[in-house]
Amino acid sequence: MSLRLHTLVHACAVVLAAGCLGATLWNGIAERGIALAFGVLVAVGELTRHNGPRVRQTAPLAAAGALAYALLGEAGGRPTHHDAAQIVTVVLAGSLLGSVPHVGRGPGPARDHLARRTLTVGFVAVCFQPLYARGTFDDWGGSAHALLLLALLSLSTLCDAVLAAALAHSRTGWPFPPVLRDELRALPGIGAAVVATGAVMALGVAVVGLWALPLLSVPLLLAQLSYRRYAAVRATYRQTITSLARATEIAGCTPAGHARRVAELSQSVGRDLGLTEPELTVLEYAALMHDIGQLSLVDPVPVGATAALPVPEQRRIALLGGAVVRQTGVDPRVAGIVERQADPHREQPLAARIVRVVNAYDEKSRTGGPGGPLTALEELRLGAGEYAPQVVESLARVLSRETRERDGLTRPGAG
Template sequence: MGGVPALLVVVRGAAGLLVTVSVVVTLRTGPVERSLALAFGALVAVGELTRWRGPQLREAAPLGAAGALAYALLGEAAGRPTHHGTAQVVTVVCAASLLGSVPHIARGQSPTLDHLARRVLTVGFAAVCFQPLYNRGVFDSWVGPAYALLLVALLTLTALCDAVLAAALAHARTRWPFGPLLRDELRALAGIGSAVCATGAVMALAVAAAGLWALPVFCVPLLLTQLSFRRYAAVRATYRQTIASLARATEIAGYTPVGHAHRVAALGLAVGRDLGLTEPELTVLEYAALMHDIGQLSLVDPVPAGATAALPPAEQRRIALLGGAVVRQTGVNPQVATVVERQADPYPEQPRAARIVRVVNAYEEKARDAGPGGALAALEELRLGAAGDYAPEVVEALARVLARGSLTAPAAG
């Protein structure tokens, strides 16, 4: 597959067109309320400077997002109406985001361009929904709690549109199914997404009542939330590294080829995404795939090349049960141990993650040393055995994943 996916071209083009029109309009009419523009621009830039990526975190720059949304929905400042309009909102947010992204661009971090396009389109949507109507006096009768609820409703609608856009971008880049990606994005709204929306609404209301001094005060809760997510991500990363180290025990002891567990985990995750597993299910699948061979450490005589798929079913189940017992002793999520234990059961009785581990492990064992054409031969062998040994839907998902990435045999350790 060559070139940039069409959807990415459309999204980037739409964002570029919106920015171009906004800059032209702003330059033609002249910027207004420059102190507000500078203050919110600085907030967005700082938010982008602190942008990062981590597990379970969909919004990479929550402070920048909250500041941008607050500026888009800002109607008053210290009791006086504002007149900055949609074009100036987009121009300020784009300029500040670009300024804050300079270090990330210099380091070659990606997808910076898609992140900026998503930010511009999301903020543009919020501004279009609010600024023209506010400037025409449509919201003059909305006071007190009604006005606050209006901002919350607009932010909720914006967050939903952003979730759809984020899922569409991820689908275009990875070709994973759109439905599960959207479901995960919507689930993330209950975490950092709700914090971003709440902070954006509070900032807009606070500046309207008290002026710009309220901005730094109401940034603190979101900064603390972002710090908590950083710590959570660090714990998750350490946890995964521990599991990866345990998975290497079979390689170090000579029971399995080098890299086998990681190849099974990577391919298993791709198959899981194709089948629509949720993020928590994918985490269980990854950990189980990494540790699926750990039961071999209990064997007196190693299985040749660690190829358990060729063993009799009873022996496969014995090794799986031994592996599950070891996993339970490590304190890992009990669901991981269950998947390891049941990877050799008849597939109609297996949980979906165990079906995936079994199919991917068998494919990797059959294809890794088969040379040219080995991947196709291994896949065909799995299809022939799907009626009794392997789940047909998993085998077909594996075929789709391999077709998207070209059918090549896994690299031998």
């Protein structure tokens, strides 16, 4: 197998961490009190980490503390003497120490997360510390020094976004440009808070000493708490939509798990076609609720297979479904996608094309026996006038990728 990108990134992070640890053990730790304070701050940030499928920065306080230590040139008005190797070692030690409770409760921090932090902190430290030690920034006082820190932190955040997108592309096969676009879209939110807090921490410690750390950590912790509440509201909202979508299954209109399967596969196809995260959210909701119009039928469709119905009947069910969705208070774009399920594919928005193709695939593969998936895909390809060819080929790529991943996981000796 060829060397994958995430393996190369992990290898670079391991080499950097090993080299920095060796250099730190050889040279000793400078300003142990400062090193301990920042190590504890990073550990606390990891303890308050919030995991989630759509959380870009899981431990913002740890990230801000790590970057602040990398840009620290003075503490309480006195010059510091730690080097880049010590910075990487302290940050990595704090990250691992703060992750221990998470490992005990379940999965700990992903290797991608640790690799990104190691490389990002190493990059900032190498850019700043050697030049600071040589006195390059001695004449950079006041606002000039603050702008320098913000510029370095912004550059490191951009590098981290590129790394995160590259790792996601390597692991999942999703197209790199839209993944990178989603990472960059997230920067003005929690990314900006991390940059601002990191810069203020470095400047605050330089003036008043280590007492600035707990005081400056409070705003970011409050922001993190607010984000958790927002995420909880979003999760509850999604659960409500999922429960509403299951009404067709409970009523016997559609087979069990049909809406969930269509939603999951539609998201994979949407990612393959380059949809952004907000567009994927709308696509997921529309896929979950695409059959809800069947609740308004007097005579249920056999096994809920709407793809085999005449076009006028498909359009009637789609319009009924859109009317129901509009009454739920969900994003109006979701209702629009549901209503246009039976339109000619050239007139449909991309999300509606995706839901239509994936719905037909799930219905056809369910009734086709052992060879159902292949037969269903071939029928979709032959129905080029009814289904969007671009979406069908994307579906084929997604299914092929999932098959390779399953084979890799089930192969003897595969980790």
